[in-house]
Amino acid sequence: MKKIILLLAFISMITLQSCTVHEEVVTPVQTTDNDTISEVLEYTVSFNSGNNYKRLITFNRPIYTSDMVLVYRLDNNLVNNGTDVWRQMPQTYYLGTTGELDYNFDFTNYDVNIFLGANFDLNTLSSDWTQNQTFRIVIVPAYFGNKMAIDYSNYDAVVKAYNLDDSKIIKNRN
Template sequence: MKKIITFLAIAGLFTLQSCTTSGSFEIDPLPVATSEVFEVNASFNSTNNYSRLVTLNPRIYSSDVVLVYRLTGITPQGSDIWKLLPETHYFADGTLDFGFDYDYTTTDVSIFMIGNNLQTVSTDYRLNQVLRIVITPAGFSTAIDKNNINAVMSALNVDKSQIKKIDL
């Protein structure tokens, strides 16, 4: 029995030993995921079916997470107020009036309005909406308050000068 185990161990060593050549062997590194922030000014109306498609280049890795924020106002001190999508607005009786939502693929982000009668939504909510698309790499901390765009940008080490404007 000892001879069989010894034989199998030696055979295993030869089998698992890799072949080498006179050249060096290198593994191509994986692309380094970086954080990116894009800003888009979009209007939502019946002509565009209350949606905007934002094509991104370079593509989004399948492990990335995309966050979309909408500029909803300015504080008395002059700071921007951003809301993380999805964002919903309700009638007084608790039924859905309208909202904003999004989905994404590896090449684009689709931002759209939802609701029963979007034509009746105030133009303050439909026209000239400023949106920020934040691409976070895999492994982005779950401890960050994603509702706070400033905390997200700080954690990603992205400042306002690095925001890329996209014209639709």
């Protein structure tokens, strides 16, 4: 009886040994996303009571809900070594006894709304703050947004990080 049990155990081991699983190793393929691009739009805007101190800018095509939109305002009073100074929005200016002025924006998949806000009557605001204000809108695809550590408050750092060409900026006027 012991020999039969030993023989069955030996046959079982041979049988079980032939049942092997071959796992296929899948190596991820590195791809380059050639159709996802960052772009910059530039608009010069004048704010007044007629447009309710806001400007709606519509994109040529919808952006993805995961994309980032950054807006920068050209500070006409600042130049650094002959270079324009762009400030990331939102921005708040304290105008002494006049009050507080805000440049702000919101966006959807289809547009950006740039607007002024204040704790005083905007009709009393100097035209230096409302007329011919230049903004740059940077659309950053989500594909890139999580890939790099960037100081988004620095327009020049954003342009460099996303390899944007200032000569190809789409410029629009009021």
